[in-house]
Amino acid sequence: MARQAKIWWDEQKKQWSVWRCGKRERLGKNKNEAQQLFYKLKAKPKVSIRPDPVMAMFDLFLDWCQRNREERTYEFYLERLQAFSRTIPDLQVGELKPHHVQE
Numbered sequence: 001m002a003r004q005a006k007i008w009w010d011e012q013k014k015q016w017s018v019w020r021c022g023k024r025e026r027l028g029k030n031k032n033e034a035q036q037l038f039y040k041l042k043a044k045p046k047v048s049i050r051p052d053p054v055m056a057m058f059d060l061f062l063d064w065c066q067r068n069r070e071e072r073t074y075e076f077y078l079e080r081l082q083a084f085s086r087t088i089p090d091l092q093v094g095e096l097k098p099h100h101v102q103e
Contacts, residue, residue: 005038007031013026015027015029015034018041025041052092053090054088054093058084061077062077062081065077087103
C-alpha cells in the first residue's frame with residue numbers, strides 16, 4: 001500500500017513541499033497556505049494520460065507480450081484485444097471509461 005502524501009519543510013529551499021507522482025511540488029513558505037494548496041492538489045489527482053488511440057496501446061502491449069511471455073499467453077491477449085478493439089475503433093486512451101471494458 002502506498003504511503004499517504006504529506007507536506008514537509010524543505011530546509012534547502014526554505015519552503016513547504018510535497019511528493020506527488022514521483023515529483024516534488026513546491027507549496028510555498030507559509031505553512032497555512034501550503035496546507036490549503038496541498039488539499040486542493042489532493043482534490044484534483046494528477047493524471048498523465050497519453051493522447052494515443054487505445055489501439056496503439058494494445059499494439060505496444062502485444063509487442064511486449066510477444067517478446068516477454070510464452071506464445072500461448074500472447075495468443076490469449078491477442079484474441080481478446082482484437083475482439084475488444086472492434087467495439088472501440090477510434091477511442092483515445094483519455095476517453096476510455098470502465099463501461100467500455102465492462103460491456
